[in-house]
Amino acid sequence: MPETTDAAADPTESYSYLGPAGTFTWKALDQVPQARGQHWRSVNNVGEALDDVVSGRSVAAMIAIENSVEGGVSATQDALATIPNLRILGEYLVPVDFVLVARPGTELDRVRVVNAHPVAYAQTHLWLEARLPSHEHLPATSNVAAAASLLESGIADAAIAPPGITEHFDLVQLAEHVGDNPTAVTRFVLVSRTVELPEPTGADKTSIIAELPADHPGSLLELLEQFSTRGVNMSLIESRPIGDALGRYRFIIDLEGHVLDERVADALLGVRRFSPSVMFLGSYPRADRLPVEYVSRYGDDVFTEARDWLRGLIAGEPQ
Template sequence: MPAVPVTYTFLGPEGTFTEAALLQVPGAADAVRIPSSNVNLALDKVRDGSADAAMVPIENSVEGGVTATLDAIATGEELRIIREALVPISFVLVARPGVKIADIRSISTHGHAWAQCRLWAEANIPGAEYIPGSSTAAAALGLLNDDGVHYDAAICAPIVAEEQPGLQVLAENIGDNPGAVTRFVLVSRPGVLPERTGADKTTVVVPLPEDRPGALMEILDQFATRGVNLSRIESRPTGQYLGHYFFSIDADGHAADARMADALAGLHRISPATRFLGSYGRADAQSPVVEPHTSDEAFQAAHAWVQGILSGASVSQDPAPEASRTA
């Protein structure tokens, strides 16, 4: 019996940076790939089983978190991040053949792309109106619509212009930050966690249980006291009422690490509605610095020491530090 092919969805249409991120996944080039017009639709396809996983953008080095993804993954039926991918970002300005930069009065692209090219646009096409697009590729392909289009040019990835003969490139490398990188995550339904690699990341959503002085500090202390570094923390409104927020957090380490498991348990005690979104290998393969007293061995030794106390056995103590004995 032939194997059922893996089905992926991604923020489309074809030619987006999101598809480029998906193609970094082993086997994705030969899998079924279904474009989705927005992040919510992509994640819903995973939830209803019509796709095995979805690749969506979650963070940009210039603009920070992608709010549509942060909000969509924090609510609804639970999902898991199982992989991340990093894609260097560059942009081109495209239009129909015959259009010149001087003719442009309006430009369409995705909001994050516009934010990364705004200064270039203001300097080279002052006064041009921004028309939001569902994606950079969708904005570019919209220029080819025979029914007419309500903007003059689009900002997109170079590959879109290369693959569409009906588009002409008016300007290249128009990003305000030439080193821009976008981080994407592959999201699936809950299952067995990816094996820890030693260079991992854990993502959680923590609602603020009570709006009072020190409430956020209690959340952060669960990581700090266990030697867990945070690589990203962002607040997002829950939508329930004004002033009610949750925190989206990326922490260095895997749920199988003793320090991370202890931190997650602490978070759940403080905020029982904490949502675990996954532990997965870092795309940059950078291992965290782990202090000796927060290593797995240190946690195991500490638990064994406490168990010895509870069992009534004699428990030995490590000799005092040299400085203490000679003081």
């Protein structure tokens, strides 16, 4: 598989992704129109991908942020929380399926060591425990790297890899559909240093990271009330340890709507007044393109009318 999606084009920009070619991250990047025909830079981990963006080696990086089975990807969430001035430009969904591959001549009942990316292993461990109860797990840097390693060393007997991997490596497929959940989907985000906001589409999502001001009863409820009292729905909320003390957490939150929507903007103002540290990660189109639904009393015109009413009171206008 080439590192550019259009060999006839003259690449002028680089995009980083967890490689090599053929990974689920590669499939997510293939959904980005502006990345086609450009140089795709294969990296080994999220930190390297984001370092490419910060240093300017790449204009953007595609990274996994959430899985429908395992939840949030902690390495991505922690990196976004600690690297300033990053923005999410868009999200992309990739159905996840796996196969078990090995070197030619390997029999399933002879497999003892399985090479797999930790996230892939977490999504296939039930299948492996049922069919290979005495197996050992050898972590890999990516799903494709797990398969490639079989040809580079004899440590592992088999590997968990994406479907179609045998078209690119001299391997045989021992089993297909080895994922524990056939409807599994991984959500990826394209991250850049671009600060220009895309226009609202009506089917948008806004991502932030916020900390609680103090550890006292009801503090999390106070944070959540900033959204509920303005009719803003959350599609994701996950906690990650801040790391400076036990019991200190930050919250990764996805909101339904765009920062230019009045209800979302007002909610973010509330969060900013409440939280000692809040990071805005961006507003971007939802991958499913489904319009955001909200109660009519939280429409833009309601917030605008309320502000006009207050200005009139301050100006002494007749009511």
